[in-house]
Amino acid sequence: MSMPALQSLSDEALMERIITRDQLAFSQLYDRYSGKLLSYFKRMLWNNHDLAEDCLQELFMKIARQPELFDVSRTFRPWVYTVANNLCKMEYRKNSTRGIKVSLDKTAELADHHVKITEKIDRKDFIHQLKEVLLTINEPHRSTFMLRYFDELTLKEISAIFDCSEGTVKSRLFYTLRKIATKLPQFKYA
Amino acid sequence: MKNNSFLIENFEEILLQKSFEDLNDAEKEQLKLEKISAQEYESMREMLLHMQEIEESEEIPNDAIKNRLMAEFATPTKVVAKNKIIPFNRWFYFGVAASLTLAFVFFYKLSENLTNSSENKVAQQIESPTSTNSPIQQEKNSDTPVSEVYTSALADTTTRKSLTSAAESENLSDEQIEMQSPLAKSSERLTDSQKDFQPATRMEIVSLSEDAKYEADKNEKLTTFNGKKQQDMGVSLAEVSQLQNITVEIY
16 A cells, blocks of 8 residues: 555554554554654653653554554554553653652742743743643643643543543643643733 | 532633633632632633644654664564564463373372372271270370370379289279379360360270270271371371380280
8 A cells, every 4th residue: 555545544544554564554653643742752751852752762662563562443542642651651760760850849940930030921932831830740630731732632532541531631631720820820811 | 539510521611712701600609619710710711722722843753763663663573583483382382281280180199199008008007996095096186295195105004003003902993093193184184075085094985885986986087097197296107106006005
């Protein structure tokens, strides 16, 4: 099958082909998700680009080696974000054991400082500051918020990733939004 | 987990569609319950509206990553390579497992038979009309170790002999002799049920009718008296035959 034809295939159909060792299908899936997942890893891993790339490579290496781990009867997107989320958790554990955990309190202070000195914020600054404030939010609220508003996953997909109800996802989103709004009080919608 | 309020269940729709002034009384009541002020509500609304407009440019991964992944995908996995050297056939492993199980069962049964045959020899050796009164049985029926029973039996025999000779001169009855023996004294400390299992210490039980009753129970007890019990009691074959001689000597 040619690349244009593959582009019309669903993620799940691509995975079925990957299980049969179809290289073009693997390449197509990588192109479809590598950018999104790299952004996700970078947001989740303290904006560390190298670490995000390592995680991205590890994730796709898992798919390349054992594609049959994916159940083709299920949806691919929640599954791949679940794997990505688990990789992030592993990185958090590694950092906590190494003792090089990023000081979230300090990050929060910096974020507050940035907000105080900025009366009016443009969009780029807003995203930057929002990411910094998000670092102060505990898991799984932070990843829930990011998956919803940065990666634009549906509530159902997020609930599948965290194996919880949609109500729980809504509750997490609501309280995270409230917390962020409290931490960025000077922000005004432009 | 408690049920979400109406506000939380529908917060995205409400925040995106209504300003604080547009909220109805029920929605304002919900805000009060959540302790959210009008200012805070507006701040959350502005934040969410702005979040909707975020179109963050995607990060572009290094091309080297894709090249490495494609190379990895093209090469057969390690598991497959291994299987080429040692073909994976699950029936082979099942066969090996079954053979090992059978071999284990065979050797277990064999060792069990050997133990039983040696047990039978011991049982035959100790089988005698007075074996119920043997120190081994006494130990089986009480918590006293064989060595102590053996010592007591020896002491009892000696005392009995001296008492019998004394009784002849003092005209003591058999019961009086019995009460003065060391075993009789020790039996005073036993419970009634334990006393029932101490026929050797009570002369009145040693009778023909009791022997007949013993004969009936003997076979059953011998079957339960296995080699393991011998090991637990720490009695060797030599000790058993020695004890048998002692019991014969007593009676």
